[in-house]
Each structure stands twice: as C-alpha cells, then as structure tokens.
Amino acid sequence: MKNLETSSMEEPEKTGMIDTWLDKHSSIYTAATRHAFVVSIRDGSVDLSSFRTWLGQDYLFVRGFVPFVANVLIRAGKESGESSDMEVVLGGLASLYDEIEWFKREGSKWNVDFSTIVPQKANQEYRRFLEALMSSGVKYAVIMTAFWAIEAVYQESFAHCLEDGNKTPAELTGACHRWGNDGFKQYCLSVKNIAERCLENASSEVLAEAENVLVRVLEHEVAFWEMSRGGN
Numbered sequence: 001m002k003n004l005e006t007s008s009m010e011e012p013e014k015t016g017m018i019d020t021w022l023d024k025h026s027s028i029y030t031a032a033t034r035h036a037f038v039v040s041i042r043d044g045s046v047d048l049s050s051f052r053t054w055l056g057q058d059y060l061f062v063r064g065f066v067p068f069v070a071n072v073l074i075r076a077g078k079e080s081g082e083s084s085d086m087e088v089v090l091g092g093l094a095s096l097y098d099e100i101e102w103f104k105r106e107g108s109k110w111n112v113d114f115s116t117i118v119p120q121k122a123n124q125e126y127r128r129f130l131e132a133l134m135s136s137g138v139k140y141a142v143i144m145t146a147f148w149a150i151e152a153v154y155q156e157s158f159a160h161c162l163e164d165g166n167k168t169p170a171e172l173t174g175a176c177h178r179w180g181n182d183g184f185k186q187y188c189l190s191v192k193n194i195a196e197r198c199l200e201n202a203s204s205e206v207l208a209e210a211e212n213v214l215v216r217v218l219e220h221e222v223a224f225w226e227m228s229r230g231g232n
C-alpha cells in the first residue's frame with residue numbers, strides 16, 4: 001500500500017540564516033528575551049530600584065545607540081543596493097528621537113537624574129562593542145544582523161510583558177508598549193528581512209562573522225539585564 005505520508009516529496013520550507021542561528025543558540029536567545037528582570041516586570045514582582053537602574057543605564061545606552069543607527073543609515077545609502085533599506089533604518093532613527101524624549105519624561109517620573117548617572121561596566125562594554133561594529137571593515141550584512149538582534153531582544157522581551165496573563169504594574173506598561181507594540185514588531189521584521197537578504201549572498205567568512213556577532217549581542221543583552229537587576 002502506498003504510503004500517503006511520504007508520497008509527496010516536498011522541498012522543506014526554506015528557513016533563513018537568522019532563525020537557523022537562533023535555533024542553534026536558543027539557550028542564550030532565551031536568556032536574553034526571558035531574563036529574570038523582564039519576567040519580574042511581567043509578573044509584577046519587579047524591584048523598582050532595579051527598574052530605575054535600568055532606566056538610567058538604558059538612557060545612556062540609547063544615546064550611544066543613535067550614532068550606531070546613524071552609521072547603519074549611511075551604509076544603507078551606500079552599500080545596500082536596495083533603496084528601501086534606507087527608509088526602514090531612517091524610521092528607526094527617527095523613533096529614537098521620541099524614545100529619548102520618553103526617557104526624559106520617565107526620568108522625572110521616577111526621580112532618576114540622568115545628568116549624574118555613570119555608565120556601569122556592562123553598559124560600557126556594550127557601547128564599546130557597538131563602536132567596533134561601526135568601523136569600516138565590518139560588512140553591511142554583519143552590522144545589519146547586529147542591528148536586528150539589538151532591536152529584536154527588546155521587542156521580544158517587552159512584548160512578553162504584555163501577553164495574556166501578565167501582571168505588569170500599570171506604571172510600567174508605558175515601557176512595555178514602547179518596544180512591545182505591533183509597529184515595533186513590524187519594524188523588527190523589516191530589519192530582519194534586510195539582514196536575511198544580505199546573508200543570502202554572503203561568503204562563508206561573512207556568515208561566520210554575522211553568527212558570532214549575533215551571539216555577542218545576545219550576551220551583551222543578558223549582561224545588561226543582569227546589571228539592571230543588580231540595582232545600584
């Protein structure tokens with residue numbers, strides 16, 4: 001009797017490099033997107049001094065992230081070969097303006113004086129890593145993979161705090177909506193598609209570098225959450 005299960009030999013659906021890498025490095029990906037600090041926001045047990053530490057440190061991080069995204073924007077104009085890349089990155093850069101304004105409002109709300117905050121070690125190391133990625137020897141496919149990972153960790157993390165069954169305190173839902181909203185999810189998907197397109201044509205050396213950079217971003221994100229949880 002003919003086996004119906006195997007009678008149609010369909011080609012397996014093509015998965016992109018990024019999803020392949022996330023499967024391969026799923027434990028660090030989960031550590032970055034389901035960190036105890038994020039889970040504590042979701043279940044309402046969050047320690048507000050940790051939240052205040054995160055707020056001040058992330059404000060400094062975002063100020064360093066702006067030149068990084070500006071560098072991605074310049075490369076999107078010069079190196080991409082696809083004119084729509086620029087609009088995607090420009091949209092991200094523009095939203096960082098609103099984000100900085102939001103941080104300032106949150107800073108007054110939580111009595112966090114940004115002018116006196118000193119970047120902690122994890123923050124300094126993450127920013128140094130971003131600076132290294134901005135050097136001209138780093139390929140567009142590699143920086144785009146890093147850019148996607150940085151944004152996607154926040155999207156995944158804060159969307160989790162808004163999912164069914166959350167007990168996120170009302171005063172923290174603003175932060176969760178900032179990165180957990182649907183528009184930000186769509187934007188992350190657009191960045192992912194750009195990265196995937198570049199990776200499709202990349203050499204094995206560039207692929208290896210992009211995979212390494214992806215893992216390094218996830219490690220920096222875990223260290224950043226750890227720093228926040230440690231308080232100040």
Ligand SMILES: Cc1ncc(CNC=O)c(N)n1
Nearest residue numbers: 058061062099150151154224
């Ligand atoms: C440490 C860290 N990683 C990613 C983001 C999200 N990108 C821009 O806001 C962020 N704010 N902070």
